[in-house]
Amino acid sequence: MSDSNKTDTDTQSTDRRTMNYGKEKVAVYRTYANPLEGVRTIPESSFDGRDNILFGLEVRVQFEGEEFLPSFSEADNSKVVATDSMKNFVLHQAGEYEGATAEGFLHFVGKEFLDTYSHVEAVKMSATEYPFDERPVPGEDGFEPSDVVFRVSDDESAFGEIYLERNDDLIEFKEQTSGVTGIKLIKVKDNSFTGYVQDEYTTLPEREDRALYISLDIFWTYDEPENALGEEPQQYVPAEQVRDIAQVVFHEVDANSIQDLIYQIGLRVLERYPELETVSFEANNRTWIEVRDDLEGDARVFREPPRPTGYQQFSMDRSDLEEQ
Template identity: 75%
Template sequence: MPIESVDSPDDSGRTMNYGKEKVSVYRTYATPLDGVRTIPESQFDGRENILFGHDVRVQVEGEEFLSSFSEGDNSMVVATDSMKNFVLHQAGEYDGATTEGFLHFVSSQFLETYSQMESVRMSANEIAFDERPVPEGNSEFEPSDLVFRVSDDESAFGEVYLTRSEDGPVIEDLTGGVTDIELVKVKGSSFEGYVQDEYTTLPERTDRTLYITLDIFWRYTDPENALGEEPERYIPAEQVRDIAQVVFHEVDSNSIQDLIYQIGQRVLKRFPQLESVSFEANNRTWIRERDDLDSDAKVLKEPPRPTGFQQFSMDHSDLEEDAQ
């Protein structure tokens, strides 16, 4: 799941905001994402954006909203239903091609339209769609440009925090991401050498079937790169996802911690425009029921609750340490 938005206290230390969430918005024939830089781990070189869908959360802040809490005075309050309608309308005005760019555009429009809003935080999970193959003569199948399936796969994530200044909106924070990655590696992963004491019941595994879920988030050194105006500087969620699966394939890791560290190193090497990358992983590894079969065959079952998780963040200093 995506990271939760952090409440932003005002100068007094008070948390005060309100907003709308679960705003589903769909745009057909948005601007295509063209001109992205390709990388060795991924075939992704752009997307048509025939369907551009998002699940949006809006959070607004401003001292003029205090009276609505303390006095029941709604004279400065923009109804959250109006916020929903505002987001839907602006989806038709946005002429860019990225999730982060869309959030930045709508947040800027909020600040421009409503003077009582001092800052806006918006986040969104992409609602992804898959092209469906259809026959195109000579028994060949090609992706349809008309029919799509709602995807159950991973999706892009973005979060933007804008504040008001005399020169216009300022990006205080911006996060890109990809969430709900699910990967299973049938062999080539181990878990050995951990603390053994009277509480240990887990056997060491020199080779295990490893099933993980993974959310990856990143911050740019220059957040303007996330808006897609210079596509070669933009980091697509699809490419970060592909790096994760390629590293998982290539690396014989001794833990999930080891795995996500090596994924992070690869991401930072491929994208020097990043400031940092962070992870939340969850261990869903199946339990062996039988391993007495021939060769590498095993019978496995779902793991019991509870499940383990890992969180980790990295920046370019980790690459420098690795080079020493």
């Protein structure tokens, strides 16, 4: 998740100061976690669950609380939980978690942190999931997926973030963000870019048909944060399905800009998942530069684009869908 996408809860902001600390890049792997089953299916995706034979996350932990002020102002570490201890805590809890989702794991560990350390006022947990691919091996009826051999993948990654806050004797689930990051898609034709401002600074020609290469991160929030945990699978939105929606809409729509494309993706996501409150995007334009268009038919030759590259950020809520 890029810095520009970090939520407002990245820092504890009071009238006086920002104060937090934690551990990041905690790599944790669990084999034979509980499978994710019972999710609803949608027309844009064949995804209906995951086995979770391999469940891997890169986790970030953030502690907040006024009790930590002396560690900054007086070199008094008597209330400091060492970040190495945080790392060990996360690793241990991976063996205790009985759920099936990244968000559920983060909520479970965050609650355990607050139960264990009573002076911590709030904790934010975030994670990017490590993707793994089953590898095909010979079977009785041809090749079939191995249930023990996997490939570490460079494909899209699920993202989760939760924020828990202590309120007297209660632990409140204040905020969540789910997402899928690292989507990279190329559509070789049926994309346009026309009608933009033309002035003395314009050198880019209008294009009625272009190859379009984008990278895309998509994030969403639920009306009820608890739905992000996956305990009610029919109310859970899998990252794999949102990824598939993006590629199906890209296939279907002749978009006149990346802005137009991500808006259409957002509408489809909100339409498919009534339990979502918002969906937001960060897109990057990596479109190749055409160097030959004199070949037969639709054939073209391209080169990599130079820096700088364009980007788009956009958020939507249910009012956008209602206006359609």
